[in-house]
Structure formats: C-alpha cells, structure tokens
Amino acid sequence: MAAKGEPLINSERCKGCGLCIANCPKNILEMSKEFNSDGVTFPTLNDEETCTACTFCATMCPENAIQIRRF
Amino acid sequence: MAAKGEPLINSERCKGCGLCIANCPKNILEMSKEFNSDGVTFPTLNDEETCTACTFCATMCPENAIQIRRF
Amino acid sequence: MTEEIIVAGFGGQGVLLAGKMLAVAAMRQGKHVSHIPSYGAEMRGGTANCSVVISDEEIASPTIEHPSVLIVLNEPSLKKFEKTMAPGGLLLVNTTLIKAKAEREDIKVVYQDFTDFAREAGSDKSANMAALGCLIKEKNFICSLEALINALDEAVSQRNRRFNTIN
Amino acid sequence: MTEEIIVAGFGGQGVLLAGKMLAVAAMRQGKHVSHIPSYGAEMRGGTANCSVVISDEEIASPTIEHPSVLIVLNEPSLKKFEKTMAPGGLLLVNTTLIKAKAEREDIKVVYQDFTDFAREAGSDKSANMAALGCLIKEKNFICSLEALINALDEAVSQRNRRFNTIN
C-alpha cells in the first residue's frame, strides 16, 4: 500500500511528549536517538509507506510540531 | 365562649408592624390610638373573650413583644 | 450673618428632609448654604439629625459644634444637643413627645406641639414642617415662607428612598 | 577562604539538586554554606541555576555577582554567566550540548562531556552529578568525594517534587 501522505515533524519545536507516537493508528512513529538543541528526543517515521495522512499525530501534538503533507 | 388565654403585649418593645393583628385567626387585635415613647402605635385586644391562646400573634411578632398567658 | 441650625428627632420624622428644605429655600434667596445629614452612629429606628448652615458669606465649615438654632422633635435629641448650643441661640421644642423642659437660661426656648399641629393639618409625618414654619417666624433672616413652600415641592421630588443607612 | 559557585543549565537537568548536594556535603565538613535556586525569570522548559556559597567564615551574602566557580550544562548558561565570572575562576563546560568555547582568558576552563559521561554511567539525568565529581577533583577545598556521595542520598530523599515554579 502506498503512503497517502507524511508527517512533517519540526524537531526543534518538539518537546518529546510522545503523544503523537501513542496515537498513530499505524504505529509508525518512534522516538529518535538524537537530541534537538534543547536536549530532547523527537518522533521520526519508521515506515514511510504506511502513513494514511490521518492527521492523528498532528491532532494530538501540543506543540504544533507536526504538519501533514497529503500526496 | 370563654377565653382560653390572653396575649400580654409589651407596648414599649412593639414597633407597630401589625403582623400580629393580620395573623390573629379571631381578628381580635387592633392598633391602639396611643403612642408608646417611640411614637409608635401598638396592638390591643378588642375582644377578651374570644382569644384561644393559639399563639399566632406571638409567633409572628419580630420583636418578641407578645407572650401568651394560657388560662 | 450666619445661622447654624441643627434639626434632630427620630429616624422617620423627616428631619433630614426638613433641613434640606431650609437649605434650598435659603439658597434660592441668594444665601450660602450647606446641609449634612447625620448618618454616623445612628441606626434603623434610632435618632437622626442634620446640620444646616445658612450664611451671607462663604461657609467655612458645614459641620456645627455650637448651633445657633436647635429644633428637637424628641427627648433624646433635647438631651444630646441642648448643652452644645451657642449662647443666645434659639431652641424649638416639640412638646408632643417631649415632656422635659430645657435647662439652659442663656438661650431662647419656644415650646410647641408640632405633632398635634401637624396632625391637625392632616399628617403625623409633617411635625418637621410645622417646626420649620415656627422657625422662620422667629428668624426671618433665613428665608421667606413662600420660598420655604416652593422648596418643599423641590425637595419632595428629589427624595425617593432613604439613603442614609448604616454600613 | 570562600567559593562562590553557580551551577546553570536547563530546567530538569537537576542543577538545583546538584547545588544542594554540594552545600550539604560542605556543611557536613564544617563549612558555612548557603544555597539559592534561581526561580526568578525562569519558567517551565527554560533555564535554571543555583548559587552556592561555601566558606570558612560566616557568609555575608548568599547571592553571587561574580562566581569563582561556574558549571554550565547548556549553551545559554555559558553565554549568560561567563562574563560575570571572577578573574581566576574555574569554568566547567558540558560539551554534550555546548559546542561553543569560552571567551575569557583570565579563567581556567575545563571541557567535559558530562551527558555522555553520565549516560555511560546509566542515566542521562545525572550530567549534574558528573559535573560535581569533576568539580571537587579541581577544588578539594569544597568537600571530599565521600561527603558528596553521602549528601546525594540525603538530598534525594528531601526532593520530592519541583517547588520552584512560577506564580
């Protein structure tokens, strides 16, 4: 199945709360190993093919750190 | 019918509100023509025979100016 | 010339209104005037009084320590204020409710049954008005009877409900 | 002898706790001490710092204008405090998060990767502890390593929840 879209994650805005990860119905987000300049880890997409552009991750993000590009 | 009792009215405490008069079921209280030393008129009993000692007049009195003697 | 007038009686006897009428009447006749109601220690059902100053000159203080005129409508007021009067002052006593006599000898005292007088005139509330009539008969410096009657209308229209309440 | 120490970093990096441990350890070894957390302009997610004074004598003021020791765990803290340091002071820089270099030439600077060091030791929260170890290696006037470790237990038990919050 081809991806319907992708989350664009602004890692500098992110505070690493993990709500996006917990609410992705496809379970395709995970925490980075790196830190942003605040020293926090942020979500990354681990399976680009599966994203349905459902916006759930963005909906939950308290920091407005995620936008969704729909293909 | 003989009186069952009588209201003892402390005319100096009375403020002349008339609640006792309005609430006497026997309608036997009326306002005096005289004034007490505050210049207010007070209730007097106009028919001593009819009082049932029901205490209604005393119950309504905000000034505790009426007590009832039961015969 | 300056008159310092205190009107005193029970709350509800209209002493504040009476004072106001005097002030308005005198003002209309070109006098300087001031009026302060008592609203201090007095409470519902207690006594009330007001201080009216009427003068040819600007009024320094509207408060009165030694009234040149005292009108008392009840006995506690007589007791309270008689001793403060200025020598040579005028004391008007409402004999309806006041049985006592004035004690001072250096003042002029007029005894009158205001309440009776007023009740004959149709209302037991206007003992105060009777007192005013009596006053300007004695002190025509203050205002004319006509001015007083005009003031009555004015004052009544301004009065709607008691303001001078506690707390 | 008096050391005026500022520990500074992000909120959550444990800088206040680190300062407290230093103070307790030094107190146990008979020193006069004081500790003030920053709680002023800082906010959630902002920076935090604390001022620790350790001295042989009574401490006049617990506030510090010119630290003799500065430990910085992030870059904004380096920028903010380096310039205030007393000449000849000691600056400890956490190179994990600080890429910049110190500019002053009249102080001693030690660069160390505290976070890495701490993470190797099992926790990315105890960069602050690494910094303290590093500090007393340089300044053994303050306290012994043993006293520091004892203080850790004490301090941790007193800490339960963040108090230094805004408003």
Add this chain to the structure above:
Amino acid sequence: MEEKILMKGNDAMAEAAIIAGCSHYFGYPITPQNEVPAYFAKRLPQVGGTFLQAESELAAISMVMGASAGGARVMTSTSSPGMSLKQEGISYMAGAKLPCVIANIMRGGPGLGGIAGSQADYFQATRGGGNGDYQTIVLAPGNVQELADLTILAFDLADKYRIPVIILGDGYLGQMSEPLVLPKPSGKTFEKPWAITGAKDRDPQFIASMRLTPENALEQLNLELQETYRVIRENEVITECYQCDDADTVLVAYGTAARIANKAVIKLREQGINAGLLRPKTLWPFPSEILRKITNDKKKVLTVEMSAGQMHEDVLLACDDKNKVDFYGRLGGALPKVDEIIERVKSYE
C-alpha cells in the same frame, strides 16, 4: 450667574463623571457612598452608558480593568473596607498602565469600624495599599463644587498618564449637600492606541502587569512607572493657601478636616492670632516643596486630620525642621473640633 442646584456630594461626583464622559460604572454598595451607584444606575442608561452592579468589590475593580483596557472612561466607587478589597486590582491596573477613576468615600476603621466620615485611608491611598512600587494620583476635594470639578480633572489625569486616580473624600463630604454649578467638560481628548480592540491592521497587543522574561523586564517596567511618577510630581501638584503669608502658625489639612481648620483660622484671626491654612488638593503628588517654602519662616505647623496622623508624615517629610510640626487628630469617624484647634494654636503663643 450660572444656575446653582443643591446637590449631595456623592450625586455631584457621579454627575460630574458623566459630564467628563464616563461611560461605564461598576461598583458594589457600601455606606456612605451608596448614592453614587444609585445615581449612575439612573443616569447612565439615559446617556447610553453602562451601569453594572458587580458581585463584589473584587469583581468591580476587575470589570473596571476590563473596561479600561477596552478604551472606555470608567469609574468605580466604594468606602474603606471595600477599598481594601480593591488593592490587588489597583496594583494590577497601575502595573498594566490602565487609567481609571476610583472614589473612596472614607469611613472610620479599622475593619468594619463605623460609617461616620474619616481620613484614615490616607496611607493606603498615597503609599499604595496593594503590592509593589506603584503610585496612584490622589485628589482631595474640600467641598461639593470641588468634588465635581476634581472629578472632571481626575478623568483627564488618568488618561494623560495612564494611571488610576483616586478621589479621596470622606463620608461627610459624600453626604453633604451644597449649592453646585455643574462643571463643564474639559474638552480634552486622549488617543488610546494601546487599547485592546482587536488586532486588525496592526500587530496583536496585550496589556499586562506581568513581566517574566527577559530577566530585567520587570525592573524596566518599574523604571518606566517611576519616570511617569516623577513627571507627575513635577507637574500636577495642586494646593490652596489661605492667609499663610503673615501667619505664625500654618495649619495643614485636607477635605472636611480643612473646612474645620478653616473655621478655626477665621476665629483665631478674630482673636488677633495670625494663623493660616495650607490645603493640599493633591495628596499624591503631595505639595512638599510648597509646604517647605511656606513653613520655613513660620513658628509652628499643625497638621489637622481625621486620623492618627497619616498625612502628618508627609508634612514631617516636607518641613525642614521637624520640631516645629505638631499634630492634632480625631479618630474613628470623630470630627476635629474648632475649639480644640484654637486651644492648641493658642498654646504656641
């Protein structure tokens, strides 16, 4: 001559506020200022304004804050215990640079006290009973005409300096009726570009007393406030002297106490004793300089107050020689007595 009407102080103040363009009033009842809300309740709807009885003094001052931020000329009034409750709000408005007019028609305290007129809230008004380093302008009318006139001024000063202005009257003044010529509007207008009106065609703006970042922002705000206070101190002092020039003793008094002091001066002069009266109409800024100059060559200075001696401290601070400053005051709603003032002044002879 313009038409005079006999008007109560409280009513005169309310009518003057409406003349000054006060469109909103929020208040909570308390004696001896109850005529004020009652007057506004009747009159404001007639002129298209808004009267709202708040659920408390705290709510009232907060509504005033909201209305002021919205750009309106707004007023509240109260008496002593109610004024205590407004201290937090006044401090907020001072910090947020919001103009408003607040009347405190003082009564005797402390606590619930009594309802007779008093001057025991002078410190609260001039030193800021709320938290922080702030000032409000404090006006002290002495008669009904002045109460009306200063009310007009109060609104102008508030807008000019973006500062809360307190009209500090006492219960006697509020309750007193005197002939009044209704004042005219000042005609001055003040732009309020800072008002909260919606971020249309401009950047959003906000009004707040809080400054958390950067670190020195709150000190900066305070320095700005202090600078405004300096300008006000230099420009807005109002005071009145009565027969001070040749006086041996100068009385200093405001409001109703000044009326009584005035009478004492007249009587003293009748007895050949040279007394004078200095009457501040602004209590903050206090006429320190004027007082210092006037009293420099006097024998005695006597503060007369309806308090335990509050303005008295400003008199002491102003005079070069504290030793010639004396105090006479009555407490808890009692009035100073002309006789007692005279006696005191005579004791200096």
Add this chain to the structure above:
Amino acid sequence: MEEKILMKGNDAMAEAAIIAGCSHYFGYPITPQNEVPAYFAKRLPQVGGTFLQAESELAAISMVMGASAGGARVMTSTSSPGMSLKQEGISYMAGAKLPCVIANIMRGGPGLGGIAGSQADYFQATRGGGNGDYQTIVLAPGNVQELADLTILAFDLADKYRIPVIILGDGYLGQMSEPLVLPKPSGKTFEKPWAITGAKDRDPQFIASMRLTPENALEQLNLELQETYRVIRENEVITECYQCDDADTVLVAYGTAARIANKAVIKLREQGINAGLLRPKTLWPFPSEILRKITNDKKKVLTVEMSAGQMHEDVLLACDDKNKVDFYGRLGGALPKVDEIIERVKSYE
C-alpha cells in the same frame, strides 16, 4: 554544638511555627512561598494540628480570624498579590484585637509582576494596606536561622499584644537554604479569656471591629489601639548594628538587601573605607531613635532596598538631617549589587 540541618527558609519558618505551638494553618498557594503550605500539609496532621487549603486568600485570612477568635495559635502565609487580598481581613483582625502570624514572602510587583524576591510591600506592611488607623508588628529576618527564631517570637508578640504580626521576608530568603539549628519553644503561655468558647459560666462575649454606638465608641477603640501601639513602640524594637561605631557612612537595610549591604561593608572596609550597617529586625516598630542616635555624627546614611524607596521614608523621618540621607534601590525583583553600593559609598569620600 547543636545539630545543623540544611533547610530552606520557607520550610524553616513552617517548622518553627509548629515548635511555637501553631496548631492551625490556612493558606492559598502562591510562589515563592509554596513550600510553606506543603510543609504544613505534611507536618501538622502529625502533631494533631489542622492544615486546610483555603479557596482563596480572602477565605484564608477569614479562617485565620475564626481560628484566632477560637483561641488557637494560627498562621497563614502568602506572597505579594495574595497579601493585597488579605488587607481587609488584616484590618478586621487589627480592629478586633485578634492575634495571628502572617508571612509575606515578597515578590516583584506591581500587580502580577514577577516571582523574584522583592521588598516593595514595605509600605503595605508598615503603614497598613487595609483601611483605618491600625498597625501590625512587622518582623524582618535576614537569614534562615533568624527566620525560624523570629517566627517563635512572632507568635509570642501576637498573643502578648493581641495583634497580627507580619513576617516580612522576600522570595530569596524563602527559597534560600542555610544550616539551621531548630529553635526552642519560648515557654511563654498566654491566657485568652477573650476567646469565643461558648458562654458557659460567664456572660456572652463577642469579638468585633465594629463600633456603632455609643457615638464615641469607635474613637475609644482606636485610642485603645493607639495606646497598645505606643507600648509596643517603646518595648519591642529589635535592631542590629554592624561596625557602626567608627563608620563614616552607615548603610540601612533589612532582609536580603542587608545581606548584600553587609558584603559591601566588608569589601569597603577591606579598601579602607569606614562603612557600617544598621539592620532593623522590626520594621514596625521601626528603630527610629536608635537610628537617629547612631547617625547623628555620621557623614552619610545610605538606605539600600529592593524597592523604589519605602523604608527610606522611615530613615528620613528618623534622621535629624535629611540632607545626609541617600538612597540606592533596585526594583521589580532585581538584587542590589555590591559593586554599585561600593561605588555609591565611595562617591561620598
């Protein structure tokens, strides 16, 4: 040597209150004093006391009033905006002669301001931010040990004079940790026959600030209060002098500002400049007489404050020669700087 523990100012104050027999605490959260209610919440139930978080500062001070009238030793604490809200209640308690202890751990204002420590509520504390002529005793600790010790004293003074006592600290003091030897209870006890405990075997009694009749009752109450204040002024001043004897310049400062001033004095002396420090521990009563005597033969007096100059007025009122009194202050939560003090003092040379 007694065991020392490293304790935060706020915690130390709470523990000292419990040692003093404080059985009831009512308060509302506000930074920078949040450790105080948290500490009481844990400790009071352990000693059989009552901690209750009030719904607001107004409720808190009212609960304090109720508990005090019931005869308990009771305390509340807050910071600046919260203190503004308590002014009405404090005025009531002063008027009703009810003892209590109130800590204000000051922060920068006005309004919401910031949370850094400040001394800008000095006027509010010493002049009575509430309505009426009243005073509260105001204690000004300078370090954690003293904060604890003065807390013990605060409860004794409150009961002795039936008066609210304010502990006026600043945010830095509340947040600061220093070694502490826990204070001992004073051992003093105070009968409270006036307490509201039920009219059993005696006439009913009531506690109120209100006096409506007879006419002079409220003035009478005020005269009684003023007499108590006079006695306190004569007996309860506490102050500390540091190297004043041979000083050319005397600094006057309290609380955290005094710590900084102290450091400046040490540094000045190192540089051969004879400075000294007078540190009032009671702000009301203020050590005016002591200050006057000490400064009489000095060249200069410099008030150092974390405010725009509030205690400064008391310094001016105390000193015979105002011209030698100077002021240095920082505003809005900023700390005075040792360097700046030194510079100022040097400028007098």
Add this chain to the structure above:
Amino acid sequence: MSKMTYAFPQSLSETRTHYCAGCGHGIVHKLIAQVLDELNIREKTLLVAPVGCSVLAYKYLNVDGLEAAHGRAPAVATGLKRVQKDKIVLSYQGDGDLLAIGAGETIHAANRGEDITVIFLNNAIYGMTGGQMAPTTMEGQKTLTSPQGRDIADVGSAMRACELIDTLEAPYYIERCSVHDVKNVNRTKNAIKRAIKYQVEGRGYSFVEILSMCPTNWGLDPVKSAKWIEEDMVPYYPLKKFRDKGEEA
C-alpha cells in the same frame, strides 16, 4: 391556674433590636433562640454574624459571637469550628452577603461539608445599605440599583441558593422555608432545629434558607410584604426540603 406559653427565650437577649417594624430578622432570631433553648446548647453555641442588617445579631442572641467581614462568614465559621470542634457554630447571613460577595466562601464551605449550620435570610435585597439589587432580587423588582426593575436580559435571573448547593456532594441537610405566615414560621423553626441538631450530632454541613420581609426597602407595609412573599417569591423559590441525609438513612 394560668401558664405562660410563648415565654421570652433564655437565649434571646433583652436588648431591643435595631430592625425596622415587621422585619423578618427579628422573627428568625427568635426562632434560633427558641431552638437553642430547646436543645439546651446556648452555652456551647458560637454565632458568626455577617455584615448586613443582622450585623449585630450577636448582641441579640445570648451566645458568644464573632464578626465576619462581608461575605466571609462561612470561612470565619470554618476557622472557628476547626478550633472549637465540640461547639455549635452558626453562620447567619443575608442574601447579598451569602450569594454576592460571599458566593465563593458559601460554595466552598458547603463543598467541604464543613460541620457548621448556615442560616440564610433571603429578603431579595440589600437591606443594610438601603435597598440595592441583590442576587436574589426578583425579575422586575425595583431597587436603588435597578430603578427600572431587575432586567434579566442584562443582569440575569435571581439566583437560587438551595438549588446551587444541592449540586454538591457533601451537604447533609438543605431546606428552604419562609416566615411570611404562622404555618411557615413554625416550619422554619423545625428546619432550624433539625439543621442544628445535625450539627450537634456531628453530621456536617446544613443549610436553611428563609424567605423574609424587608418592608422598608420593598416600599411595602409589613402585612403587604408578607403577601408579596407568598404571591411573588414562593412561586420562584419553592419551599421545600432539598436534601436530608438523616432521613435518607
């Protein structure tokens, strides 16, 4: 042999009240005094009087008394009760006091289930200050601060205290009564008695609202005032027991 009934209650002081003729405060004071006599608790009763016409209530009842600032009576009562745990603490309040400036304290003391009794005199107006609009002022009712009558579009409807408090979990007893006629005066007395009895038993918070005449500020004579309660207030303020956990059990 004759017997005195309706004797002067011991718990009532002989001091004459300052209340206006026909004022309901006097009736309610009397009822409280009777209840204290009957429960024999005068000596352990502590009265917190509010700011309002009843500001001097502690002078009229023969019990220990304490003043509260306007609106703060329930908080003052809370502090007092938490010290004097075995005493009976009454908070007597008017409608401006209890529902306007004191709304917060009222709700929170009720929500805590503080072991006190609140006696709430609702006269639909600020009596003490000369007749301003209260939270309980009726739609259309003219007052000094609603000269055209209460306009509910502008200031909302009259607030109902019992209904508000009845949404909270803790209160033990809530009832609304009235003193406009003999039957209701007697019902009021029973309510007060039950409320105070519950406190004697340590059951927690009780609340008695009482509709009451203010002839002076209503501009009606006392008898017409009583009628106004019956005809205008009672339909809006239903007289009923809202809650009685003692009965439920």
Add this chain to the structure above:
Amino acid sequence: MSKMTYAFPQSLSETRTHYCAGCGHGIVHKLIAQVLDELNIREKTLLVAPVGCSVLAYKYLNVDGLEAAHGRAPAVATGLKRVQKDKIVLSYQGDGDLLAIGAGETIHAANRGEDITVIFLNNAIYGMTGGQMAPTTMEGQKTLTSPQGRDIADVGSAMRACELIDTLEAPYYIERCSVHDVKNVNRTKNAIKRAIKYQVEGRGYSFVEILSMCPTNWGLDPVKSAKWIEEDMVPYYPLKKFRDKGEEA
C-alpha cells in the same frame, strides 16, 4: 499534487510555549487558533488570560490580550465586553482560577448570561504553582497540599463546574470535553467552535470545560496521563453537552 493539511493556524503565534511536554494547554491553544481561523474572527477576538500556567496565553495566540488577576477573568471579560460589544471575548481559565479563588466571578458572570465564552481547562491540579490540590482534584489524588491523597471527609469531593453552572438560568451553552485522545480532541474543537459561534451570534454566555493532562504535576508521563484522564477522570466528570439552547430552539 501534494497538499498541506493540518497547517500551522494563522491565529497561533510562532512563539514557542513554556508548557511542559505533553501539557494539554498546548492542544487547547491550537484548537482555539484553528477555530478563530475557521470563523475568520482573529482580528476581532480579545483574549483574557488567567493566572495559571496559561498566564501567557496571549503571547501564543495572535490576538489582542489582557491579563486578569487570579480568579477574576470573567469579571475582566465582563468589563471588556461591555465596552467592546462587537468583539469576541474569551476567558481562558484553569481549575484553581475558575473554581477556587474565582468561584464567585465564575458563577456571577454565568448567572448574568454575560456575552462571553469561558474556556475552562480542568487538569485537576494547580499546575503553575507546582501541584497543589485544586477544587477538581480527585478523591485520593496526591498533591503537594494533600500529601495523603484528597480526603473527602475533610475537604469534600471534587467540584464539577458544568453541573454547578447548569443550575443557572442564563447560560446558553455548556459542554464538557477532554483532550486525552484524538476523538476527544476533535470533539473539543467542535465544542469550542460552537461556543464561540454563539458569541458571534450574540447569544450570550457559553462554557466549555476541557479535561487536560498535567504530566508534570501528576507525576505521570504524557501517555499515562492521557490514560489517567480516560480511566479516572472521565467516569467522575461525564463528557457531555449539558445545555445547548441553540439546539433546543
């Protein structure tokens, strides 16, 4: 052709918030910004920010803003709206602010039916001051000032704002929502939108309560915090529309 959805709302400022990771305030701010965009009213919206963690809300939303003292936001909003009658006034408040110190102002603004929208973030704790007990703190919940857990015998049960306000006549719209999962975030947005739309239409007072995570002071990570809302808070605070006069009509 690719299209951006969930773009950054115009009404949201780019300033980074000071909120902790996983804090519900951020979500709610975003929803408000989206609604203002969608209703195209950013330029006429006036925000009254409370004292609480959201004290700087006016820095995060691109609208004119005003500070209120702690608890007084509804009164400040009242004054503002009565001057700026054609603007949209939002009062954004936390639970300590709205239900503790501000209980009086909350009830009275609601009772007047003030034409404002109150957005009430209920996180069952005082966030800003570091985690003290709030009126909404759950039974047994440990906080700094209820270290043994909230003891309802001593301090009463958690207060329910919607239920309280629902006893008043004037409010036009009352709803309780939550932001603990996607479905509820979307429901919250709809509620906010409806509430504000009613104000645009001049219908009067609307009230939206939002259950929200405070991971920091709950001592739970953000994901567990969301679960705690679902499992512990929602059963006590039913998520529902209490009133919608727009629908009734």
